[in-house]
Every structure is written in C-alpha cells, then in structure tokens.
Amino acid sequence: MTSITRNLPWFIKDLGVATVGQKCYVSLVENLNVEDVECLKYSLSKGLGLGIVLGGSIMKVPQLLLIVSAKSARGLSLSAYTLETLSYAITLVYSYRNSFPFSTYGENFFLTLQNILITFLIIHYPASRLTRPRSSSAQRLTLAIALTGVAGFALYSIPPATLSALQLATIPLSLFSKIPQIRQNQRARSTGQLSAFAVISQIVGCLARLFTTAAEVGDLILSAGFALALLLNCVLGVQMWAYWGKDGKEASIPVVVTHTENEKEKIPAAAWQQDGKVEVVVPPASPATPGVRQQPGRRWARKVD
Incomplete structure (x- = not known):
C-alpha cells in the first residue's frame, strides 16, 4: 500500500x-x-479550518436572499449587525497582521463582506414604508458606505499594540452585537427574516474554531472570543426553535377613519404589511326594515401603497 x-x-x-x-x-x-497523534490532530484541525473557510463563504448568503426576496429586513437589528461586522473585521485584520494561517481566520474575510452587504440592505429596506422616505434611506446608505471605508483604512493602519487591544475588545463587542438581536426576537416573539441556516452555521463554526485555534494558534484572546460567540449563538438558536413559524405578537394598529355619505370605512393604517392588500366588509348602514330588502354587506379589496 x-x-x-x-x-x-x-x-x-x-x-x-x-x-x-x-x-x-x-x-x-x-x-x-x-x-502519529500530533499529525492526526494537526491534520484534523487543518481540515476543519478549510471547511469553515468554505462554509463561511456562503454562510450569510441565505440571509441575503431572504432580505432581497422579501424586500424587507423585518426582525433584523441594525445595531447588532453593525457591531458584529466590526468584530469580524477586527479579527480579520488582527489575524492577517499576525501572519496566522489563513485556515484559522479565512472565514472572517467572507463573513465581513457578507455582513457589510446585509447591513447595507437593512438600511436600504426601511422597517416601515409609511414612516421613512426613500431619500432618507439613500442618504443613510451613502453615509454607511463612507464610514465603512474609513473604518477599514483605520484598522489596517493602526499600530500593532492598538490592534491587540481592539482584538481584546471584540469579546465585549461580540456580547453587545448579539444582545440587540436577542432582545428584538424576545420582544417580537419572532425571528423575522433571521436565517436559520446562518444561525446553525455560526454555532457549528464557533465549535470548530475553538478546536482549530487551540491546535494551531493557541491565542487565548481568540479562544475567549469564540467561546462567548458560541454561547450567544446558542441563545439565538434556542429562540429560532422556540419562535419557529411565528410571525410575532399582534401589535396595536392605528385606524384611519374616512367618511362617505352614508357610512364609515375603517382601514388599518399598516394594512400594507399583509401583501399590500386589505379586505374590508362594510355592514349595512341601518338595521333591517320590514318589507324593505336590504343590500348585503359589500366585500371589496383595496390596494394600499
């Protein structure tokens, strides 16, 4: 053989x-x-690392597709994705500038790019089309693109000692990046457009990263960050399971009342949320009168922009 x-x-x-x-x-x-235990352990770590890098290149793609297909970022926290993107970017630059093997951090490159796109989409698709004009979204998107470029240049240029401090700061940053999303899920009793594939992939990726970091790098700062991320991703996973198939609590919806000559029509102000249409049944204007045939309630559909 x-x-x-x-x-x-x-x-x-x-x-x-x-x-x-x-x-x-x-x-x-x-x-x-x-x-040869040492080589077996090292080879397993390399294999897992390459698998994580390949998985990271598509991990957030389902999330992107969900947002684009629904033209909505409902249920996604802008602050959570902003902080998570910053955490990924810091780890990426820290690992690159310390010449770590690409297999130990390569997924951060792809996740940073994908998270940036998701953040831009959250800004582009407003939470409410009734309250935020398109021009405002365009201005916010332009500002976000400019800030992203500035942050990238700053991370690449800062001294190594400052970069190490920032890497240490990714531990609380990971905590604060997940808490807004967890709180939003809990408050809405729904995970909205949050992708189950992305959450499960992050849990598996954090488990594997703990092993590869210990086997190849031995950096305690990186290991602590992955351990905390694993814990918080598990919380998101539990919420995903608990709220699966739920659209969230029914919120109180303001009613717009318009008057016609003989009747009042009540139309929910947020009716656009239900496929852009609302069906209203208008009852007869007065009770039945003996000998007079009453018209049945009129059923009609109104398109609400």
Missing part, C-alpha cells in the same frame, strides 16, 4: 504538503502512520 501512497501524482502531493506540511504528509500519507 505504501508503494502507492509514495508515488501519488505531483499535484496531489503538493496539495497535501501545502495543507498539512512535509512532516505530517510523509508520516500520514506516505508511511500510513495512523498512530
């Missing part, structure tokens, strides 16, 4: 050496030494 493993095509050998290193490749692949 070793005669085969020692004569594998060059591109397979180069890929293996690049992934686990020359020593572990020779031990595990060429010599089939399955008792």
Whole structure:
C-alpha cells in the first residue's frame, strides 16, 4: 500500500504538503502512520479550518436572499449587525497582521463582506414604508458606505499594540452585537427574516474554531472570543426553535377613519404589511326594515401603497 501512497501524482502531493506540511504528509500519507497523534490532530484541525473557510463563504448568503426576496429586513437589528461586522473585521485584520494561517481566520474575510452587504440592505429596506422616505434611506446608505471605508483604512493602519487591544475588545463587542438581536426576537416573539441556516452555521463554526485555534494558534484572546460567540449563538438558536413559524405578537394598529355619505370605512393604517392588500366588509348602514330588502354587506379589496 505504501508503494502507492509514495508515488501519488505531483499535484496531489503538493496539495497535501501545502495543507498539512512535509512532516505530517510523509508520516500520514506516505508511511500510513495512523498512530502519529500530533499529525492526526494537526491534520484534523487543518481540515476543519478549510471547511469553515468554505462554509463561511456562503454562510450569510441565505440571509441575503431572504432580505432581497422579501424586500424587507423585518426582525433584523441594525445595531447588532453593525457591531458584529466590526468584530469580524477586527479579527480579520488582527489575524492577517499576525501572519496566522489563513485556515484559522479565512472565514472572517467572507463573513465581513457578507455582513457589510446585509447591513447595507437593512438600511436600504426601511422597517416601515409609511414612516421613512426613500431619500432618507439613500442618504443613510451613502453615509454607511463612507464610514465603512474609513473604518477599514483605520484598522489596517493602526499600530500593532492598538490592534491587540481592539482584538481584546471584540469579546465585549461580540456580547453587545448579539444582545440587540436577542432582545428584538424576545420582544417580537419572532425571528423575522433571521436565517436559520446562518444561525446553525455560526454555532457549528464557533465549535470548530475553538478546536482549530487551540491546535494551531493557541491565542487565548481568540479562544475567549469564540467561546462567548458560541454561547450567544446558542441563545439565538434556542429562540429560532422556540419562535419557529411565528410571525410575532399582534401589535396595536392605528385606524384611519374616512367618511362617505352614508357610512364609515375603517382601514388599518399598516394594512400594507399583509401583501399590500386589505379586505374590508362594510355592514349595512341601518338595521333591517320590514318589507324593505336590504343590500348585503359589500366585500371589496383595496390596494394600499
């Protein structure tokens, strides 16, 4: 068997050496030494790390598609995504500037980009089309893009000591980034457009990252951050399970009253929330009179912009 493993095509050998290193490749692949615990542990860490990076490249795509297809960011907290994006960006720059292996932080690159897009979409699609004009959303979006560029340049340029302090600050930052979303879910009794795939992927990713960080980097600051993120993502997972299929508590809806010649029509001011249409049944204007045939209540649908 070793005669085969020692004569594998060059591109397979180069890929293996690049992934686990020359020593572990020779031990595990060429010599089939399955008792080499250190190399087995290191190879498992590398495999998990690459899997997390690949998973991170699509982790938030379902969330993006949910927002775009619904043209709504209902249930998503802008402050939560802003803080989470900043946390991802700090970890990305900190790991890159400390020359950590890409397999230990690569998903942060993709998650930062995806979170930036989600944050922009939350700003672009207002929570209420009745209260926020489109021009206001455009101005806020322009300001968000400018602030993103400034923050990226600042993170890349600051001294290493300051960057280390910022990485330490990602621990409370992770806490504050999840709490607004958790509170919003609890208050609404619904997770809105929050993606179950994204939440579950983050839980699995944090578990795997705890292992890979301990095996390859040994950075206590990174490990503490992943441990806290795992705890908070588990809380989101429990909320996702508890509120699955629920649209949230019925809020009190103001009523707009308009008068016609013979009757009053009551139309919910937030009727646009139900597919843009509302059905209203208008009862007869007066009680039935003997000998006079009454018209039945009129049923009609009104389009509300």
